[in-house]
Every structure is written in C-alpha cells, then in structure tokens.
Amino acid sequence: MFTISHAQSKMFADLSADWNPMHVDPEAARRVQFGDTVVHGIHALLAALNAMCSNISQPAWRIVALKANFVGPIFQGSSLNIEIKRAQENEYRIALLANGKTVQQIQFSIESTETGAAILQKVEYSQALPDHLSITDALSFNYSAMAPWNVNQARALMPALSAAVPDYQIAALLATTHVVGMKCPGIDSVFTGLQVKFLTPTTSPTLSFSACTTSTDERFNSVALLIKSDSFEARIDGLFREKPVAQPAYEVVKRQVERTAFHTVKALVVGGSRGLGELAVKLLAAGGAQVDFTFARGDKDARRILSELQADGARAACFGFDVTDVSTEQFARLACDYSHIFYFPSPQIGRNDGPFDLKKFHRFSQCYVDGMVNLLNHAARVRQKGSALRVVLPSSVFVTEGKKGFAEYIAAKAAAESCLLQICAKQSNWHAVISRLPAMATDQTAGAASADDVETLAHMTDFVRSAVEG
Structure with missing residues (x-):
C-alpha cells in the first residue's frame, strides 16, 4: 500500500511541468469537477510501476509498449494498492486501486536492457498557468517542446523505477501530462488514457517532441492527441471538463x-x-x-x-x-x-x-x-x-x-x-x-x-x- 500526498503532487508538478490547478491548488480545485485536488494520472501510473518493480527479476529493463486507462480520480492521500497479473513472460497487467476501487488499468511489455543508459540533461520550465483552449481551438493544436526532466526529482519520487528504466522513457511519460494539463485541453483537461510505443532506442535519445490533435468529438467534449519523438510515439485521450460556474457579479x-x-x-x-x-x-x-x-x-x-x-x-x-x-x-x-x-x-x-x-x-x-x-x-x-x-x-x-x-x-x-x-x-x-x-x-x-x-x-x-x- 502507498499514498501520494499533496506535497508529492506539487513535486511531481515541478518535475512534469504540469501545474494544472486541479492538482496543486486546493482553493481552485474545489470549484472544478472533482471538488478537491487530485493526483496527476501519469504520477499515479509511474508510482504504480515503481511499486511493482520488485516483481520484475531483471535489474534493468525498458518498456516496449504501454497502455493505460484512467478510470476515475485519485484524491491526494488516498490508500493505493496494486494488483499485478503476468500475462506472458515479459507482459504485465496492473490494476491500481484507490480505497478499494479500481482507478487505473495498465498493460505493458518490457525487455531487458543494459544498465548505464544515456544521462539526460535537465530540462526545466518556469511555473505557469495552463492554456485556456476550447474544443474548437483544439482542432488546430500543434506544439513542439522538450520533455521536462530533473533526475534528482525523479529519483526522489520513483527511486526503484528510475533505477531500472531508462530516463528517456520516464521523461516521455512526463511529456504527456505536460501537454494535456498545460497545453491541450489545458486548464479544463481530464486525462483519460494513453497508448505509448517506444521506438528502437538510439545511442542518445533526445527529449524534443511534437504534439498535435488527431480528432475531436463535441458530443463528448473529447480530444485525441498524438505525441511523437525519435524515441516514442504516444496516442492520448482526453476530455474538456465542465468549466467552473461563476456566480453573477x-x-x-x-x-x-x-x-x-x-x-x-x-x-x-x-x-x-x-x-x-x-x-x-x-x-x-x-x-x-x-x-x-x-x-x-x-x-x-x-x-x-x-x-x-x-x-x-x-x-x-x-x-x-x-x-x-x-x-x-x-x-x-x-x-x-x-x-x-x-x-x-x-x-x-x-x-x-x-x-x-x-x-x-x-x-x-x-x-x-x-x-x-x-x-x-x-x-x-x-x-x-x-x-x-x-x-x-x-x-x-x-x-x-x-x-x-x-x-x-x-x-x-x-x-x-x-x-x-x-x-x-x-x-x-x-x-x-x-x-x-x-x-x-x-x-x-x-x-x-x-x-x-x-x-x-x-x-x-x-x-x-x-x-x-x-
């Protein structure tokens, strides 16, 4: 069992450059869909992978492919547990439970790799507020940037995972929450799922990536995004949540x-x-x-x-x-x-x-x-x-x-x-x-x-x- 505290969420916000108020500002969060601050979906996913590292015999491994569905919100301080099933030799399924209820379903495959992967340079962003996009704006969304990365913060938040998995794979997942929480949908975002395929690694993968919208559906306020780099390709599903209701002046x-x-x-x-x-x-x-x-x-x-x-x-x-x-x-x-x-x-x-x-x-x-x-x-x-x-x-x-x-x-x-x-x-x-x-x-x-x-x-x-x- 483990928990993710408000302080850990703030540290993850700095690591991932995703300062969406629903994760870090209790006063702002009380007015949005969930009524209180919630854990970043990617933070919970990485914490689940960190918790299950002892179940993998290889000291060093890389993710080949990963799929996750974010079923429900995770409130900070909730009691979290994981249920692990080994589908095949190098394929795993994880159910992440918060207070006994399934909140994430994760499937991934791995392969052994050598230790001592390339060291990534620090990439930090200045704290900012998320962009305010409408679903119409999302149709033309295009964005290029560097994946956020700070090795010391990563080691502090997920020591077992960061010791086993190449840094660029964690950074790639951080890039997905940065895009969703800060860029598109941005301020009114809900991250509902992703599929990531890691490409054949180069000797020195870079942190640069590009992101764009592949489709929107106004009936469900949903958006699909594609993020690509030289080391991974991620397809993301997200929602535009209801905007907070402001009372008349x-x-x-x-x-x-x-x-x-x-x-x-x-x-x-x-x-x-x-x-x-x-x-x-x-x-x-x-x-x-x-x-x-x-x-x-x-x-x-x-x-x-x-x-x-x-x-x-x-x-x-x-x-x-x-x-x-x-x-x-x-x-x-x-x-x-x-x-x-x-x-x-x-x-x-x-x-x-x-x-x-x-x-x-x-x-x-x-x-x-x-x-x-x-x-x-x-x-x-x-x-x-x-x-x-x-x-x-x-x-x-x-x-x-x-x-x-x-x-x-x-x-x-x-x-x-x-x-x-x-x-x-x-x-x-x-x-x-x-x-x-x-x-x-x-x-x-x-x-x-x-x-x-x-x-x-x-x-x-x-x-x-x-x-x-x-």
Missing part, C-alpha cells in the same frame, strides 16, 4: 432587490464564499442587510466577494469557519447575535450508482447534520433567551422527487431537515425555514442543474425574500 445582483429591502436584518451566512451561499450573501447585502459570511477553504473567494461588497458600501464581513471542526476556539469568537442564520456548507456532491455508501452518507451528515447541530447548540447557549431567530436551511427537491445516484445526499438532507425542526421546536421564538430548491447552476451541480444562471438568480432572489420576510 454584485453589480448584477443589486438589480434584483431594493436597497433597503433587508435593512433590519443581521444575517450569518455559513458557507458564503461560493455557489448558492455566495448569491445569498450578495442578495442580502444588496438589500441593506448586515451580513457576516464564512468560508472553510475559500479564503481568496471570500476576500474577493467582500471587496466587491465593501466597495459599494455594503455592511459585510467574512471569517473562516469549518463546520466539521468541533474545537471550542472557533466557536468562542462566534457571538450568534443574528436575526437570521443561513446554512449553506456542503462537501463535494457526486453520484454513486453502487450500493448505499455509509462513508459517503457520514461525510454528508457530518456537514449537513453535525455541523448545523453544533452551530445551533452554540447559538442556544450564547444568545439572549427568547430572542427571535430564523434558521434558513436550503434543502433539495431531490428529498421529495428522488434522484438516481444521490441516495446518500438525499438521506443526509432529509436528516438535516428533521433535526432543524426539532431544534427550533425546543427554543422559544426560533423558526425553521426549509426550502427544497431545484438543482441550480453552481460548481457543485452544474452537470445536473435544471436552471441556468439567470434562472438561478431569480430562484435565489425569491428564496432570500421568502426566508427574510416569512
């Missing part, structure tokens, strides 16, 4: 409500740095409310929103607050003297078409139920007895209508509704406001959303008005 939101519509409101918006929580913050501020909002990981997003609001004279503040953290320190600074508490935090929402997953349910419940209960129990302790409070819980139409693949999410949302009703029933002058909202355009639900950004803003305007006014 404050200038747009202000048009939805009168300047004094909520001027008597003092609101706490928990989870207000993105998505529907971000919209609620902007709507409340636009209507004259005094708004405090929290973030768990989205410090940059929160500061950006706060800057927008304060530039317009809105009464707003933000602070870090993690609903899964039960430490007394973060509650100590929370006075809870609010007229309204809006509760928006959420872990990553994703489909599960398999059996009911208790771990997934517990992760949802920790946020939707435990976090809310801990917050409201604290509020009950520190607030003036009998003071009025409206607790606003945005729930989901999935609770009543159902949605295939979201059983754990639905169960946790239903539990949160029930808990809120029971808590408010125990407190004098507390009122629960529960709204089962449709799937709307956010970075969490963009793929399943039934509403576009205009409809989302209209829905949220009605939601906030109803929550405030009753």
